[in-house]
Amino acid sequence: MTLKEQYIAFETILIKEILRFARIWVQTIVPPVITMSLYFVIFGNLIGSQIGDMDGFRYIDYIVPGLIMMAVINNSYANVVSSFYGCKFHHHIEEMLVSPLPNYLIILGFVTGGIARGLSVGLAVTLVSMLFTDLQVTNLAVVITIVVLTSAVFALAGLINGVYAKSFDDISIVPTFVLTPLTYLGGVFYTISMLPDFWQGVSRLNPILYMVNAFRYGFLGVSDIGLGPSYAIIGIFIVGLYGYAMYLLNTGYGIRR
Amino acid sequence: MAYALTVENLRKVYANGFEALKGVSLSVEEGDFYALLGSNGAGKSTTIGIISSLVTKTAGSVKVFGHDIDQDFAAAKRLIGLVPQEFNFNVFEPVEEILVNQAGYFGIPRRTGFERAEQYLKQLGLWDKRRCQARELSGGMKRRLMIARALVHRPRLLILDEPTAGVDIEIRRSMWTYLHELNAAGTTIILTTHYLEEAENLCRNIAIIDKGCVVEQASMKHLLTKLDCEIFVLDLREPLKSLPPTLPDCLQQIDETTLEAVISRDDSINFLFKALSEHGIEVLSMRNKTNRLEQLFINMTRRNAAA
């Protein structure tokens, strides 16, 4: 395919993916916004006022970036895993397989769709958070690059999950047993400097910690982790997951009989 | 002669160990209207799946207008339009969007996609349904939607896997006309069907697959001449109590007003009418009993089972 044709094909997948979640926005955009609003009210306002400062900030201000990131992570992942698995389950993935679309474009299309969902939800949650806090931005470039790259990591992971999934149950296992615990323990609600040394060390093995902290740095200017390691970890995950997704699609695993 | 499709020694062993194709070789000439016949589970859809790269092959090679599907996959895929046996579109997507997206995957700009969608939806009688979600279509409309979708990138080889399954007689005939015109305009067509009169009407060449092997590949004409006898059904004016024993042996009584005659292809049937007239039996009408191809098909697959 020529570059122009490749662009058209990519755009086609992206538009289709965006329309998919936009059409069912009540199921895709509204629920995370409600959940996050509850976090803002309960942890931020009600309990937060009892907690006092965290790393020199009001508790609500401290947790807002992490909560936005949590919504972005969950939704980027959920969008791609359910869309890709749906394509497989209803066989319309075959529309792509019979076309000359190279595999990298299939990945890029689905992943960009996942990023679009992640960012849409992230933006909606950010707007709602403004009802509870004055959001400051220290470094907008960091905020944007970190949120987009993190979203890409989890969109890729969702794609791989979608390739492996053999039933609708398989698409909720990873979010429940891996993503949620890692996010909760990934410094959304506390600074790891509160933890004993040993648990600080363990926390540093959690990649989400790097993403949440870098994102928070973009807003508040404080972080448990340097920006360099954060970008490096995210970069490594993107390259690794992309390579693996490419490998899976090239073998035809789960999509070609 | 240039070939639209050459398949050589195709083998397929599915993940569960089942060998669905045991060395299938086919060649379809450019411009042909080709029937791929075989009973349920013979391996037709598997063969088509491999050609259109939905199924991975275990061994063998496939060339589409000379382009190898492994080495030159983009070129090969552009030339193929596939109408699969099972519905495989997103049932929540509107009809028109399904076509525009399919065109998009081929690198066709959206604007051109909409023009093509209009053209093919109109030709297939689905234009007034363009904004409906695909799940709102009837079974026959869904089949036509898949035909329209297979054509948006203007393939030179159209492969239809049972396109007329579940389609009413009227629509089936209009599909035949449509396919006939497409073929006349230069599109090579490969068709599988269980309606043998459909294959007999439309196709010039034919392959019969049985249990993963090609048991016959020939022109329709040649095949039909292979049939050594024909069965005629005779409808009588007056009810007949019993068949007079003096009539020729080839006659058999089915019911009071129906006789069947088995006549070797080389024999004339004049003697039959002579004998019937002598007995004062009046024949109102006469027709072929079975579709001839059906007969042949049964002979072929039965022979293969015996072997």
Ligand SMILES: Nc1ncnc2c1ncn2[C@@H]1O[C@H](COP(=O)(O)OP(=O)(O)OP(=O)(O)O)[C@@H](O)[C@H]1O
């Ligand atoms: N995914 C699969 N895994 C295992 N076996 C399969 C698979 N798909 C098909 N088969 C087997 O391969 C054989 C050929 O199937 P195929 O679908 O090619 O038949 P067909 O000729 O198209 O039949 P039909 O006329 O019923 O559509 C069958 O025995 C079938 O059970």
Ligand SMILES: [Mg+2]
């Ligand atoms: Mg079949």
